[in-house]
Amino acid sequence: MSDAPHAIVTGGAGFVGSHLVDSLLEDGFEVTSLDNFGSGRSANLEHIDTPRFESLEHDVREPFPDLGRVDYVFHFASRASPKDFESHAVEIALTNSEGTHNALEFARKNDARTVLASTSEVYGDPEVHPQHEEYNGNVNVRGPRAPYDESKRFSEALARAFQQQYDIDIRTVRIFNTYGPRMRPDDGRVIPNFLSQALRDDDLTIYGDGTQTRSFCYVSDLVSGIRSFADADPSVAAGEVINLGSTHEIEIRELAEVITEVLDTRSGTVHRESPEDDPQLRRPDLERAQSLLGWEPMVGLEDGIERTAEYFAEELESE
Numbered sequence: 001m002s003d004a005p006h007a008i009v010t011g012g013a014g015f016v017g018s019h020l021v022d023s024l025l026e027d028g029f030e031v032t033s034l035d036n037f038g039s040g041r042s043a044n045l046e047h048i049d050t051p052r053f054e055s056l057e058h059d060v061r062e063p064f065p066d067l068g069r070v071d072y073v074f075h076f077a078s079r080a081s082p083k084d085f086e087s088h089a090v091e092i093a094l095t096n097s098e099g100t101h102n103a104l105e106f107a108r109k110n111d112a113r114t115v116l117a118s119t120s121e122v123y124g125d126p127e128v129h130p131q132h133e134e135y136n137g138n139v140n141v142r143g144p145r146a147p148y149d150e151s152k153r154f155s156e157a158l159a160r161a162f163q164q165q166y167d168i169d170i171r172t173v174r175i176f177n178t179y180g181p182r183m184r185p186d187d188g189r190v191i192p193n194f195l196s197q198a199l200r201d202d203d204l205t206i207y208g209d210g211t212q213t214r215s216f217c218y219v220s221d222l223v224s225g226i227r228s229f230a231d232a233d234p235s236v237a238a239g240e241v242i243n244l245g246s247t248h249e250i251e252i253r254e255l256a257e258v259i260t261e262v263l264d265t266r267s268g269t270v271h272r273e274s275p276e277d278d279p280q281l282r283r284p285d286l287e288r289a290q291s292l293l294g295w296e297p298m299v300g301l302e303d304g305i306e307r308t309a310e311y312f313a314e315e316l317e318s319e
């Protein structure tokens, strides 16, 4: 192994993980991806052509293999699509509990700086808006989203316990809705749904009346935030939790309009019943990320949608 820093990315074959892998490789890291290819795809890593990268098939619910010297652990493995919250409920709950335990033990053994991927879902259906990091959330422990939401909350609590008991450097990112190339067209999240439908001139399916809001962050912005958080000095960042996302909040029915305009499609909209516990409002308070990292998202929604649509058009063509 060279002198370059060695980073482990769990979930490296997934949407966010594969972009993170690219960014680390661009900056000269050695990178090992651990992924069980449940929702990730080897195609997301096919373009990589450097001996500094290795992709291993590994389920994080199993103890991690010995990977030599390790400097960073980015723990991003977990299905994240609401479509999977019920069909893969136990797998998700265990990935974010046993899987996180294995990742943290591995980080402890290697004395590696760790970034844990958490989610805005820890705020549930929030009663505080926008959501800042001190808000404790409003999660239905018995609802259909609970296997994901509650196991991510447990992941955070376990990280905090490791930080306290073993004094290792763990940083937690609460990621708000992020989109971009390499999302799966059938992923079930709203932007892949709308884009797949718009590209086929099908009507866009809106759940509920469409007045529920989300704030969408383009993936390159998210990755730059994750990287600067990982690089930040331990005196300000060790043990911290920050929100990362976009503050540009729009209603889902407005998003449908943006997508039909950008794609110039003949699609209309159809409404279906809203799923149980669907959060009504979502917008991060980014003050902490801004003051700690000087970070803010740069890519506008129309621009990001155009770039993502190009990728989806190619994906749908090759089907």
Ligand SMILES: NC(=O)c1ccc[n+]([C@@H]2O[C@H](COP(=O)([O-])OP(=O)(O)OC[C@H]3O[C@@H](n4cnc5c(N)ncnc54)[C@H](O)[C@@H]3O)[C@@H](O)[C@H]2O)c1
Pocket (backbone or CB within 6 Å): 010, 011, 012, 013, 014, 015, 016, 017, 034, 035, 036, 037, 038, 039, 040, 041, 058, 059, 060, 061, 075, 076, 077, 078, 079, 080, 081, 095, 099, 117, 118, 119, 120, 174, 175, 176, 177, 178, 179
């Ligand atoms: N994309 C978003 O908007 C968003 C929002 C909040 C949080 N997150 C978090 O970011 C991370 C990545 O999400 P994503 O959107 O890229 O989803 P994704 O499904 O594209 O990626 C998840 C990756 O983890 C892998 N994985 C799942 N369970 C595993 C296991 N038990 N062992 C090994 N690998 C496993 C999958 O195969 C996949 O490659 C997740 O932790 C997710 O909770 C994402």
